[in-house]
Amino acid sequence: MATDLVPEVVQPAADSSQPASAPRRKRRTKTLGRDLWRYRWLYLLLLPGLVYFALFKYLPMYGLTIAFKDYVPFLGYSGSEWVGLKHFQELFTGPDFGRLMFNTLLLAVLTVVFVFPAPIVVALLLNELRVNVLKRSVQSLVYIPHFLSWTIVASLTYLLFSVDFGVIANWIHGLVGGQKTDYVAQADWFRPLIVLQLLWKQTGWGTIIYLAALAGVDSQLYEAARVDGAGRWRQFWHITLPAIRPTIVVMAILTSGHLMDSGFEQIWLMTTSLNRDVADVFDTFVYYIGITQGSFSYATAVGLFKGVIGVVLIFGSNLLAKRMGQRGLF
Amino acid sequence: MTIFSTRRLAVAAALSTALLAASACSGGGENKGGETASNELTVMAPLFGTAPDPNGELQQAVEKLIGKKLQITWVPNAQYGDKSNVTLASDKIPDLMVANEKSPSFVKAAEAGAFWDLTGKLDKYQNLKPANEQTAKNTQTNGKTYGIYRVRPLLRSGIVIRKDWLAKLGLKEPQSVEDLYTIAKAFAEKDPDGNGKKDTYGLIIPKWPGNYASASPYDVIETWFGAPNGWGERDGKLVPGFDTPEFLAANQWLRKWVSEGLVNPDFATLDSANWNDPFVQGKGGMIIDVNVRATQLLDLFKEKNPKDFDKVTLVGNLKGPDGEKHSYPFTGYNMVIAISKQHVRTEEQLDQVLQTLDKLESKEGSILLTNGIEGRNFKADGKYAVPINQDDAKVKAIQNDVDKAFIQLGTRASVGLGTYALRPNDEASRKMREKFDVLMNEDLKTAVFNPALSIIAPTSVAKGQTLDTIIPDARIKYLSGAITEDQLKAQIKRWYDSGGTDIAKEVNDLAAKAGG
Incomplete structure (x- = not known):
């Protein structure tokens, strides 16, 4: 058993210089069968993962076909009529596309600029704390908002910023004077509030992974640097930052795949009649047309488009990371 | 990572997927019988x-x-x-x-x-x-x-008003929209709760969950001003209610309310589930909604203080600026x-x-x-x-x-x-209940029905998602002062341009067919 799991020899990769001929293919199939048998236990261990992905990720993708149909539930998948790219055409030429794209991208940019670096900064600051008790307690405290649901965050925002009784709104009004500002409803304040909420809720939780990376930095490096006369700033610049750079790159690539996800719950909860023009993003749009209006095909087409952009972004940023000399994700 | 070459891995994956698909297909049994x-x-x-x-x-x-x-x-x-x-x-x-x-x-x-x-x-x-x-x-x-x-009930619209505030300021129940404005102004400025502070407003409106012509306070007020309820006939053709001068007049009037502080400042965001709160807390004195809200509010006041059993009155639909009464019916x-x-x-x-x-x-x-x-x-x-x-x-x-x-x-x-009707808890609720029917029968005489209610235009089924929010959003923006009247008109034009023209045509065709 145990010897099964340890490969005796690493199989050389197929020699590509030789032309693929019939006997060779046969041989290869034979090798494959032998290998499958030899590593059967490893393959068996792999199986649950494959089953999971096939069952819950790939099989449902069959439903994406309705993006190219005029899907009427009563007629079923096969009974509905094929319409080709009609829904995509409708999306790209429709009156909403420009606005949706702009809103989604602007929120994504704001997220990258303000929300993405925040955990790194906080993690670095926490890392510099020398009093362990303080560090631990601050760490725990900043995690807490992550566990509150968006519904609660939205209600809190409303309580704090409402024009009628909002504590912070009234406080700012007291300082600045003038006309009362309706932060919750006004279109101008929508994006700042969304970014604020994201910062408040996710920053603490995001520090975990960076703190773990920081804990892995060899303390001998710091000692050596101190011996060489490096100050706090120099140590940070030449040791800490390079040490967590791979983590930052991986996190950046992973984030890029979600750039088009604006966070349905948060946006939906913060949308009002006054700010809908800036609040509508692909995620909420899919909900409105799919679930509320029952235009399943159109909604699927929009979702599919969004998904494709996400894939392009992931591959793009991975490529970019490699070009810049970093190790990519794959 | 070189233990298994990618290709072999892919073959293995394909194999197990195929296996799985086969088993999944045989899984769904037939258990639906006649x-x-x-x-x-x-x-x-x-x-x-x-x-x-x-x-x-x-x-x-x-x-x-x-x-x-x-x-x-x-x-x-x-x-x-x-x-x-x-x-x-x-x-x-x-x-x-x-x-x-x-x-x-x-x-x-x-x-x-x-x-x-x-x-x-x-x-x-x-x-x-x-x-x-x-x-x-x-x-x-x-x-x-x-x-x-x-x-x-075919007609449930009404105005719920703080009875004691009316009495304190020496005001009568409103008959027309002008009366309503006078009352709102007095509620906001003449300190009806007598605490010496200017901390009240007249009308309470929540963030409305429905779209245009969904029995919102806005829809009711527009009807009072003579605007059609949903769709109405103008020059022999059916037009949407928001494309009429009466619609504009009603909203100009209401915009004045908002700018003068006669409406709750958070009317665009107040959760409709909390609609009663400002009324019971004594922040606002009027609600335009279904009549049963009056009995609800009666009970809420009584719950807070058993002595406050008679603080609410209910008034029916009002006369518009033209002196005519137009009532908002329900479906x-x-x-x-x-x-x-x-x-x-x-x-x-x-x-x-x-x-x-x-x-x-x-x-x-x-x-x-x-x-x-x-x-x-x-x-x-x-x-x-x-x-x-x-x-x-x-x-x-x-x-x-x-x-x-x-x-x-x-x-x-x-x-x-x-x-059987549920027996009302006390005299005030019983009287209020009886008032429902009296007001309904009175207002039904002047009810403005929606002639296109049974008509569903194919374009509105296909493009509803884009069109439905244009008008109610523009209305709120206009009322809050975020856009001007010209911009409101531009939004109405946008409705027509994004498919509304087709809807109007279809509604007219279908109505002609149904009526003929």
């Missing part, structure tokens, strides 16, 4: 509290009466629209479904043949045939009846019970189901659905039902099942056809 349709009915209905126990006393009593087992899916009312759409997309449409027969997904499903067309089929069932012609017409979808409507029903074709396949089966429904909506059935089990949770006292044994947990369960759930299955009960 058998179940005959002695069991599946039902979907809205729920307003905790779901009843399927083996509870009330459900058993109902099942005994109709002679069939019921399998009811209760869906919380707040999610009912979404859940309906998802249900319509599934292959498990219940036999009887309480449905909004105007929602795009229902219309699409019904036109594809998912539901029985009941046009002309209901008259032979004593308790199912429409009692009111106007309402029956309203429930149609392009000339077809897809369900049995759940009746509601006369709230959703319909539709019968799906999934299990009920033949005309005989349909007849069976309708007979069962007929029993459910009979006098006996209506009492079960609306009042409960006589002698268990209520006793009859003349035309009133008096709750009894409410300390008993089992009886409480019956009462809950009635009030929060089963009443939703009644199609006739809520206007008291053959059932």
Whole structure:
């Protein structure tokens, strides 16, 4: 058993210089069968993962076909009529596309600029704390908002910023004077509030992974640097930052795949009649047309488009990371 | 990573996937037979509290009466629209479904043949045939009846006003919109609560969950000003209500209210579930909504302080600036019970189901659905039902099942056809209840009906998602001062340009067909 799991020899990769001929293919199939048998236990261990992905990720993708149909539930998948790219055409030429794209991208940019670096900064600051008790307690405290649901965050925002009784709104009004500002409803304040909420809720939780990376930095490096006369700033610049750079790159690539996800719950909860023009993003749009209006095909087409952009972004940023000399994700 | 070459891995993955697909295909067994349709009915209905126990006393009593087992899916009312759409997309449409027969997904499903067309089929069932012609017409979808409507009073709009504030400031109940403005102004500026501070406003409006022409306070006020209710005839053609000078006049007027501080400042965001709060807290003095809010508020005041049992008055619709009274009617029903074709396949089966429904909506059935089990949770006292044994947990369960759930299955009960009315708690509530009918009958004389209510334009089904929010959003923006009148007009033009022109044409064509 145990010897099964340890490969005796690493199989050389197929020699590509030789032309693929019939006997060779046969041989290869034979090798494959032998290998499958030899590593059967490893393959068996792999199986649950494959089953999971096939069952819950790939099989449902069959439903994406309705993006190219005029899907009427009563007629079923096969009974509905094929319409080709009609829904995509409708999306790209429709009156909403420009606005949706702009809103989604602007929120994504704001997220990258303000929300993405925040955990790194906080993690670095926490890392510099020398009093362990303080560090631990601050760490725990900043995690807490992550566990509150968006519904609660939205209600809190409303309580704090409402024009009628909002504590912070009234406080700012007291300082600045003038006309009362309706932060919750006004279109101008929508994006700042969304970014604020994201910062408040996710920053603490995001520090975990960076703190773990920081804990892995060899303390001998710091000692050596101190011996060489490096100050706090120099140590940070030449040791800490390079040490967590791979983590930052991986996190950046992973984030890029979600750039088009604006966070349905948060946006939906913060949308009002006054700010809908800036609040509508692909995620909420899919909900409105799919679930509320029952235009399943159109909604699927929009979702599919969004998904494709996400894939392009992931591959793009991975490529970019490699070009810049970093190790990519794959 | 080189232990397994990628290609071999891919082959292995493909193999196990194929295996899996094979097993998945053989998994879904056939368990839907025609058998179940005959002695069991599946039902979907809205729920307003905790779901009843399927083996509870009330459900058993109902099942005994109709002679069939019921399998009811209760869906919380707040999610009912979404859940309906998802249900319509599934292959498990219940036999009887309480449905909004105007929602795009229902219309699409019904036109594809998912539901029985009941046009002309209901008259032979004593308790199912429409009692009111106007309402029956309203429930149609392009000339077809897809369900049995759940009746509601045909006119419920009114203004709830703080009675003691009126008295304190020496004001009379309003007759016209000018009176209303005077009252609002006084409520906001003349310190009706007498605390020496200017901390009150006149009218309370919440963030409205519906779109244009959905009985919002805005819609009601526009009707008072003479604007059509939804659609109206102008120069021989049907036009949407927001494309009329009256619509603009009403909103100019209301914008003045907002800028003068006569409306709650958070009218764009106040959750409609908390609509009563500012009224009960004494921040605002008026609410334009359905009349039952008046009794709700009466009870809330009394709960806070038993001495405050008479702080609320109810006024009907008002005269507009032209001196004429235009009243905002309701549709006369709230959703319909539709019968799906999934299990009920033949005309005989349909007849069976309708007979069962007929029993459910009979006098006996209506009492079960609306009042409960006589002698268990209520006793009859003349035309009133008096709750009894409410300390008993089992009886409480019956009462809950009635009030929060089963009443939703009644199609006739809520206007008291053959059932008992709940006896009001005190004199003030009783008087208020009696006022409902008086005001309704008075206002019905001047009711402005929507001539296009039964018409569903194909374009609005296809493009509703984009169009529906344009007008209500623009209206709120205009009222709050975020956009000018020209920009409001531009938004109305945007509605036409994004598909509204087609809708207007279709509505006119379909109306001509239906009327001709």
